[in-house]
Amino acid sequence: MSLNHTKTSSSFYMVLLLWILNLVGVLATVIPKRDVNDTSSGVAQDCQRTKVVILGAGIAGITTAQALSNNSVTDFLILEYKDHIGGRVHSANFGTGLDGKPLRVEYGANWIQGLGDPLRRENPIWTFEKKWNIQNHFSNFSRILTYNETGLTDFSEEIEAFENALAAMGERAGEILEDNLQDPTVRAGLSLVGWKPSQRAYPEASDAVEWWLYGECYINGEQAVTPEDSSLVFNAAVSNFTFLQFNDENNFVIDQRGHRAWIEGEASTFLAPDDQRLRLNTIVERVNYGSEGVIITTNDGSCVQADYAVCTFSLGVLQREDAIHFQPELPMWKKTAIEMFEIGVYTKIFLQFPHTFWPADKEFFLYADPYQRGWYPIWQSLDLEGFFPGSHILFVTLTGELSYRAEKMTDEETLEEVLAVLRSMFPGVEIPQPVAFTYPRWSEIPWAHGSFSVWPAGTTLEMHENLRANVYRLWFTGEHTSASYFGYMQGAWFEGRDAGSRISGLITGTCVGDPVEGECGERVKHDALHGTTTEDEYNVENGWDEEGFKNGTYGEK
Numbered sequence: 001m002s003l004n005h006t007k008t009s010s011s012f013y014m015v016l017l018l019w020i021l022n023l024v025g026v027l028a029t030v031i032p033k034r035d036v037n038d039t040s041s042g043v044a045q046d047c048q049r050t051k052v053v054i055l056g057a058g059i060a061g062i063t064t065a066q067a068l069s070n071n072s073v074t075d076f077l078i079l080e081y082k083d084h085i086g087g088r089v090h091s092a093n094f095g096t097g098l099d100g101k102p103l104r105v106e107y108g109a110n111w112i113q114g115l116g117d118p119l120r121r122e123n124p125i126w127t128f129e130k131k132w133n134i135q136n137h138f139s140n141f142s143r144i145l146t147y148n149e150t151g152l153t154d155f156s157e158e159i160e161a162f163e164n165a166l167a168a169m170g171e172r173a174g175e176i177l178e179d180n181l182q183d184p185t186v187r188a189g190l191s192l193v194g195w196k197p198s199q200r201a202y203p204e205a206s207d208a209v210e211w212w213l214y215g216e217c218y219i220n221g222e223q224a225v226t227p228e229d230s231s232l233v234f235n236a237a238v239s240n241f242t243f244l245q246f247n248d249e250n251n252f253v254i255d256q257r258g259h260r261a262w263i264e265g266e267a268s269t270f271l272a273p274d275d276q277r278l279r280l281n282t283i284v285e286r287v288n289y290g291s292e293g294v295i296i297t298t299n300d301g302s303c304v305q306a307d308y309a310v311c312t313f314s315l316g317v318l319q320r321e322d323a324i325h326f327q328p329e330l331p332m333w334k335k336t337a338i339e340m341f342e343i344g345v346y347t348k349i350f351l352q353f354p355h356t357f358w359p360a361d362k363e364f365f366l367y368a369d370p371y372q373r374g375w376y377p378i379w380q381s382l383d384l385e386g387f388f389p390g391s392h393i394l395f396v397t398l399t400g401e402l403s404y405r406a407e408k409m410t411d412e413e414t415l416e417e418v419l420a421v422l423r424s425m426f427p428g429v430e431i432p433q434p435v436a437f438t439y440p441r442w443s444e445i446p447w448a449h450g451s452f453s454v455w456p457a458g459t460t461l462e463m464h465e466n467l468r469a470n471v472y473r474l475w476f477t478g479e480h481t482s483a484s485y486f487g488y489m490q491g492a493w494f495e496g497r498d499a500g501s502r503i504s505g506l507i508t509g510t511c512v513g514d515p516v517e518g519e520c521g522e523r524v525k526h527d528a529l530h531g532t533t534t535e536d537e538y539n540v541e542n543g544w545d546e547e548g549f550k551n552g553t554y555g556e557k
């Protein structure tokens with residue numbers, strides 16, 4: 001077969017190739033040795049070849065490539081949807097600064113959370129932010145005033161009561177983990193230590209405080225899912241890994257290069273300015289994988305053939321039926337893990353006003369709505385020394401269902417609701433029309449489909465290992481595969497480093513990770529994860545109506 005195809009014949013062979021790969025991919029599940037890397041037909045030679053193809057150039061993708069590079073594996077290719085790297089560390093121009101130019105605000109990751117101590121353990125993200133001189137300022141969560149629909153109202157007592165409940169809940173979570181007890185929801189955990197908002201003297205204030213502080217302890221704004229939906233053990237643990245292991249300081253980034261400047265800085269340590277190993281504006285559509293290699297097809301119809309692929313797409317992208325076509329279909333253990341975990345939505349809504357009408361010395365304003373928990377609850381001023389003084393900028397954060405709702409609304413509809421809340425919070429004050437207004441729609445952004453992953457109740461560490469595990473030569477990494485730091489930038493970084501180190505080790509035949517920490521070789525997976533009740537225990541003695549559920553089928557008589 002000639003390799004000098006005409007354009008028509010090469011697209012014909014591409015179609016043929018994809019068809020064959022479908023077939024081979026299916027076979028790979030049965031006969032793993034015979035898979036997509038089998039180029040005996042010659043057709044796969046049209047694809048660009050590399051050792052490792054990295055899908056996505058967010059923190060995890062760039063860090064995977066850096067780890068490969070550090071371990072002398074330089075034959076890799078990074079494919080990225082957008083025209084720049086950084087992923088969910090994503091900013092936009094907004095309003096006007098004092099110099100008349102737009103200000104850069106962060107739509108995505110804004111805080112370096114848990115800075116750490118160089119003498120103890122430092123958050124690696126903090127190390128990079130210092131290395132690349134990222135401008136940031138300490139967020140002082142105690143500079144707060146509290147409001148309800150009648151205006152300024154002090155509910156500092158609720159804040160104190162909730163902080164005590166949180167501490168008690170954290171201790172209980174530790175006991176549950178140590179004793180291997182079943183993991184309840186955060187809601188149950190709070191109730192068990194006596195925190196029941198609806199039974200407190202001022203339920204709306206309790207709700208607002210809980211929304212804010214449950215979130216602040218994890219990721220400012222209740223981890224983007226409700227306490228009813230969240231795992232107690234794993235949410236307490238993720239908070240401890242960051243805020244106890246590093247420290248409880250949060251710094252807010254205001255860098256006008258955009259927060260992603262640190263990622264660009266790190267990328268520049270191993271990628272040349274026009275490095276051909278980074279392909280931007282490239283949408284991955286199809287992933288054929290097997291035990292010998294992978295073939296990736298992109299939106300321009302071209303393909304890349306590699307020994308390994310590392311998929312860093314968000315959980316939101318992985319959960320979309322219409323985003324990436326995996327061939328063969330991912331195995332049930334993998335699909336189950338992808339569906340069991342959740343991606344939260346967290347929306348920052350930015351407003352710039354002609355003047356500042358809120359207390360100029362305060363950073364946060366917490367609003368307790370009389371009807372709806374989480375209704376435009378936390379407002380943050382950027383018109384402060386250390387942030388953007390003189391900017392008259394406020395932003396308000398929504399999460400979860402109310403984020404989904406707002407992300408479906410028009411700017412005009414959202415602005416109307418936002419201004420109504422401000423009028424309630426500041427009665428007697430003329431609230432001006434903003435001169436600038438913007439917010440991202442994270443749930444709808446095709447390269448993200450959500451903000452960050454969350455750990456729901458009813459899942460286990462083993463299920464998370466399945467989320468993290470590779471399927472043959474197809475690897476998965478990103479913030480969502482981090483058991484200890486999911487949701488945070490540091491999660492994406494640790495996981496990218498882990499994937500890059502393990503794959504380098506597999507390629508070079510040496511363990512370049514730390515075997516003691518289990519960083520070598522393939523990742524752990526579980527084909528079947530069992531519950532605690534065996535079939536014979538579903539009996540009348542245990543309160544189970546055997547007549548209604550026989551032979552595994554409901555309703556059989």
Ligand SMILES: Cc1cc2nc3c(=O)[nH]c(=O)nc-3n(C[C@H](O)[C@H](O)[C@H](O)COP(=O)(O)OP(=O)(O)OC[C@H]3O[C@@H](n4cnc5c(N)ncnc54)[C@H](O)[C@@H]3O)c2cc1C
Nearest residue numbers: 056058059060081087088109110111284478479488489492
């Ligand atoms: C609103 C918001 C607030 C946050 N706040 C904080 C915070 O304050 N502190 C903190 O530590 N973390 C925060 N995070 C989380 C942090 O941003 C993430 O944990 C981290 O950036 C995830 O990096 P990643 O590499 O795992 O994934 P991503 O950054 O999502 O990287 C994946 C890459 O894959 C690309 N991609 C997707 N689909 C395709 C495709 N089909 N083809 C090619 N490329 C594709 C994407 O464009 C992206 O560049 C926040 C995130 C959001 C959204």
